[in-house]
Amino acid sequence: MRIKFLKAATTIALCGGLVAGCSGENGTADPVSSAPTSTTSEITSTPAASSSVPVAASCGSDLLASLSLRQKLAQLLNVGVTGTDDALSIVQNEEIGGIFVGSWTDQSMLTNREVPQVASASKLPLMVTIDEEGGRVSRVADILGPDPSARETAQTMTVEQTYQMALERGRGLKDLGITVNYAPDVDVSSQPDDSVIGDRSYSDDPQTVVAYAGAYAQGMRDAGIFPVIKHFPGHGSASGDSHRGEVTTPPLQDLIASDLIPFRELSGTGVGVMMGHLEVPGLTEPGTPASISPAAVSLLRDGVGYGAAPFTGPVFTDDLSGMQAITDRYDIADAVQAALAAGVDQALWLTTDDVPRVLDHLEQAVASGALPQARVDQAVVTVAAAKGAVTC
Secondary structure, three states: OOOOOOOOEOOOOOOOOOOOOOEOOOOOEOOOOOOOOOOOOOOOOOOOOOOOOOOOOOOOHHHHHHOOHHHHHHOOEEEEEOOHHHHHHHHHHHOOOEEEEOOOOOOHHHHOOOHHHHHOOOOOOOEEEEOOOEOOEOOOHHHHOOOOOHHHHHHHOOHHHHHHHHHHHHHHHHHHOOOEEOOOEOOOOOOOOOOOOHHHOOOOOHHHHHHHHHHHHHHHHHOOOEEEEEEEOOOOOOEOOOOOOOOEOOOHHHHHHOOOHHHHHHOOEOOEEEEOOOEOOOOOOOOOOHHHOHHHHHHHHHOHHHOOOOOOOOEEEOOOOOOHHHHOOOOHHHHHHHHHHHOOOEEEEOOOOOHHHHHHHHHHHHHHOOOOHHHHHHHHHHHHHHOOOOOO
16 A cells, blocks of 8 residues: 555644654655635633643744734635735735635636745745535536545545545646645545535545545645645534534534544644534533634644544634624624634635734734734744744
């Protein structure tokens, strides 16, 4: 077998016991870099405990000293763009840390190879993200051709073939200027194919998910694309669709026995993790989805609660602006604040319109102490390390 799951590693080298990794086949580090070549709801979440995977004070200190507060906060935003002009404008004017290529993004930005132009406008390496799972969740099928869904992949292909497919797709994404793929989906599910997770899941058997998702993630890494597994702590058995309203999973103990196994096995293999908008009995507070829950982020970071090693890579939210599990309760500015305070490193949403207002709000939150400066600095270094802007 060619598959060699990366061990105890990630390029997210945040000191504090972190081991560098995320290597390609040649064993060299491959940081994620695209450098040039309503009514407000009350936020009740408390900031994440500082004991969860602390960043050493010296790690990234020079970078932090070079950035204003607003520049730091901007690095923690990843926002959907409509095309090249929109992306250039928001990168130049607000210096955000990442852009997201969605189904609404003008594909000429990719086909005309205009992403490097956007990246070159960024003072720090720019994350260029996409959710390219294959099957019905594909943004580049018209450009690179279709890939099968996760379920079809597991039913019709070997693990080695899955690795090769991901390697080829990853190389195609890299050629288009993409640096981060919000895939593979590691949810454990037997839902019907057309349900919210459905055929996006490799299997209802956790070990099958581990094998196939691990191979897919490795293929992406070896192609130079940073994979992000999702949706922590597991959407596969949840009730409902977070695009349409609140979603509740089985109790935490049930997730530990099944849904959390892929996260336990794969979180140390050089991946990021996306938090789901999921309420988890026995873990999250009522009305607080995992994506903005300090308890959920701490479970991931510490690892102890589900038998995993501490997770030191970047943590992303799922979309905060287009999914009713969040938007029914929170204004976008409050949702971003809650996510960052909970311990998430980069907040994702779908349009650039609200970026200035969100940054104004976050500056005020830091000034008031609602969003601790230390939490901001920790997230900035985490994101910067993921992009290769700092090493520790």
